[in-house]
Amino acid sequence: MADLSALRSKNRLYYVLLALGGLVVLGGAYAVHMMEHYGHVISGMNNQIVWGMPHVFAIFLIVAASGVLNVASIGSVFGKAMYKARAPLASLLSIAMLSGGLAVLMLDLGRPDRLVVAATNYNLTSVFAWNVVLYSGMFSLVVVYLWTMMERRMNPFNKAAGLAVFVWRFVLTTGTGLIFAFLTARQAYGSALLPPMFIVLSFAWGLAVFHVVQLAIYTWNEKALDPAIMERKKKLLGVFVVGSLYMVATYHMTNLYFAHQTGFERFILLDGGVYPNLFWWGYIVLGNLLPLLLIFVPALSGNKSVLAASLLVILGGFALLYVFIIGGQAYPLNIFPGYEASSSFADGQISAYVPSLYEFLLGFGGLAIAFIITTVSVRVLNFMPQDKPYISD
Amino acid sequence: MSEIDTQRRQFLKTSAGAAAIAIAPGMMLIQTAHGDTQAASSKVRWGMLIDTAQCKEGCNDCVSACNKENGLSGKTGPTDSQWIRKIEIKDISSGRGLSLPMMCQHCEHPPCVDVCPTNASFKRADGIVLVDRHRCIGCRYCMMACPYKARSFVHEPLQDQNPDVPRGKGTVEACSLCVHRIDKGQIPACAEACQNKAILFGDLNDANSEIAKKIRSVASVQIRADLQLNTGVRYQGL
Secondary structure, eight states: OHHHHHHHHHHHHHHHHHHHHHHHHHHHHHHHHHHHHHOGGGSSOOSSSOSOHHHHHHHHHHHHHHHTHHHHHHHHTTOOHHHHTTHHHHHHHHHHHHHHHHHHHHHTSSOGGGHHHHHHOOOTTOHHHHHHHHHHHHHHHHHHHHHHHHSGGGGGGHHHHHHHHHHHHHHHHHHHHHHHHTOTTSTTSOOTTHHHHHHHHHHHHHHHHHHHHHHHHHHHTTOOOOHHHHHHHHHHHHHHHHHHHHHHHHHHHHHHHSGGGHHHHHIIIIISTHHHHIIIIIIIIIIIIHHHHHHHOGGGOSHHHHHHHHHHHHHHHHHHHIIIIIIHHHSOOOSSTTEEEEETTOTTSOOOOOOOHHHHHHHHHHHHHHHHHHHHHHHHSOOSOOOOSSOOO | OOHHHHHHHHHHHHHHHHHHHHHHHHHHHHHHHHOOOOOOOTTOOEEEEEETTTOOTTOOHHHHHHHHHHTOOOOOSTTSOOSEEEEEEEETTTOOEEEEEEEOOOOSSOHHHHHOTTSOEEEOTTSOEEEOTTTOOOOOHHHHHOTTOOOEEOOSOOOSOOTTSOOOTTSEEOOOTTHHHHTTTOOOHHHHHOTTOOEEEEETTOTTSHHHHHHHHSOEEOTTGGGOOOOSEEEEOO
């Protein structure tokens, strides 16, 4: 009888979690309604900071959705059994985060009701139009990939589907990086380093999200994750964090080398107020150094350390994107090189931006969509990693 | 021939007549709305030459004229639309100060058109860069791509619009070179309003036009010429 009551309370907890997620989604829907009714004037965005907090959430979710598939690729493409057992969960997370991220991106549009226009008019030179294809293609491919894993009769096609997803997600994250890489006029963007930087960042963010969800599922099912498995995946996260730190450092170092970019770097790294603070404290210290300590200091081993490290990597990701997207726009566009400029349209001035509550509601709404998709799917289908008794690789 | 058949003929005739009467006014309205359907010619390239020596600091006549012509509020808050603005610039090395109007430069290779996912940003055959308000989804990618910050996003519901210049909440807009005036044979409002005649408007492709002659005879520059966008708006004395 005691067992049964435990089951009942867990059942209740599941519905409470679902209801909480639903409430957050409702909050997002309310924000969308308000922005539709009153216009973007109620957001913190303006004619200088045209992309704001919603884009930070959306890009994090989309980049992490691609990176989480790393777990699946190491299993399906490189044949590692330990990762293969986790491929279904990774694919589910990818679909969930892609849905959440795209929802935020779409609902932030000035005219989200014109989705059909976006789906029927493709400008072949636009990275955004490519991304419409890349995102929807990724969604379908991952669904097929899941099908080849979860339906026995489809198993023979698993390798091919895994390879297709592997290639597609590289192209997808390249596309996300290219959104910014093609903005040649802006000091913060217009660098060929951005697509590879986003790919490496996606590895770290995706794996961090995976760790959090995996630990939650094991705890929910009252199972202990094999420490050997945890050890390997933890070290992998460490490697990805170091890799992404390297890419971000290279991006800033190359900018520092170009004389015409030093003003911008000074702003982002030194005297730009909130941006250097977020960069150094949020991204470097909390998002990189602390997680690396938690991962590589032997005395700190344990699931709690991995959970903390993963959450910090996620937090650092948000901090970096805030600095990258909003800081990049806040720094004045250099229309007249060699001149000081001033005007009624903020020329030559640092642009101010304070995110509004509606933007946060929309962003968290996207996170909640990903949360609900994951929670319901994990409940009704079998996404619990099934490890073999002996892992040869 | 049976009686039923005549009835049917009568019915068909009446229906056809009624349909014609119902559709005709609509067709006429469409005809009227389209107005003169003569397409823009690619032989023409509209452009401007702005003489910064004639542009006075503190004078805002071009901006006011633009606001009036296009139904803009004239407010300059961070979320208000500004299709044309006066920029005061100062040479950092010499300290020489200049004042000039800045608006959409109507590039031959416009980055906004390249990045627009739905083809809402487009370049007309005569070189005018425009936004199709029916196609714009409000993604603001064009605003990120424009090197001149020429575009504004409509952040609020609009009232009292100028019927010649339809605008829309949630879409992006910019200087249209007063396309509605050009199509009537007039010059842009800013050029007309400038008391010092600092803005010369005309066809860059017509070798005999005043603007083409002037560009041949005086030194003029394109802003951010390094981006090789071949702007339609040129500046003199910069």
